Amino acid sequence: MRITLAELELHRITASERYAPGSLDFHGAEFRQAAPLKLDATAELLGAEIRIRGHLATRLDASCDRCLGAVEIPVSSDFDLFYRPMESIAKEEEIEIPASELEVGFYSGDGIELADVATEQVLLSVPMKVVCDSECRGLCPVCGANRNLTLCNCAPSQHDSPFASLKEE
Ligand SMILES: [Zn+2]
Numbered sequence: 001m002r003i004t005l006a007e008l009e010l011h012r013i014t015a016s017e018r019y020a021p022g023s024l025d026f027h028g029a030e031f032r033q034a035a036p037l038k039l040d041a042t043a044e045l046l047g048a049e050i051r052i053r054g055h056l057a058t059r060l061d062a063s064c065d066r067c068l069g070a071v072e073i074p075v076s077s078d079f080d081l082f083y084r085p086m087e088s089i090a091k092e093e094e095i096e097i098p099a100s101e102l103e104v105g106f107y108s109g110d111g112i113e114l115a116d117v118a119t120e121q122v123l124l125s126v127p128m129k130v131v132c133d134s135e136c137r138g139l140c141p142v143c144g145a146n147r148n149l150t151l152c153n154c155a156p157s158q159h160d161s162p163f164a165s166l167k168e169e
């Protein structure tokens, strides 16, 4: 669904959308959408800015960065976003955006695709490091065993030595 300026000039828009897994493009992110994404939003025009606020929820499947095990990431986020016309960037270059308006995006042309808003919000809500558990012990660098499940008898490798962390930093 596209939120257009023409329609916003007449009235605010209330949308309730559902995106099936596979219908949104997450730009090659390392997770998979595992459930329909539900989005409820209200869009209104404030001068030349489009304000979109609402809520979205879905579930993602990812793998643990340490042991490669499956990790489920529930996503449930409220958003309140402001989009300025792209054409305004040049004019406002000198103006500093106040901290309270950090969540400012830009739109070009006649409006905004709601699917793009959904994609952006999902990408923002995924943690940088995905782990199945903060205590996850990962895979043995020698035999590849999942150290959460088995205690292998591999000699501690250099990777495990107390100095490894110094080298890694
Ligand atoms: Zn893990």
Ligand SMILES: [Zn+2]
Residues within 6 Å of the ligand: 140, 141, 142, 143, 144, 145, 152, 153, 154
């Ligand atoms: Zn091992």
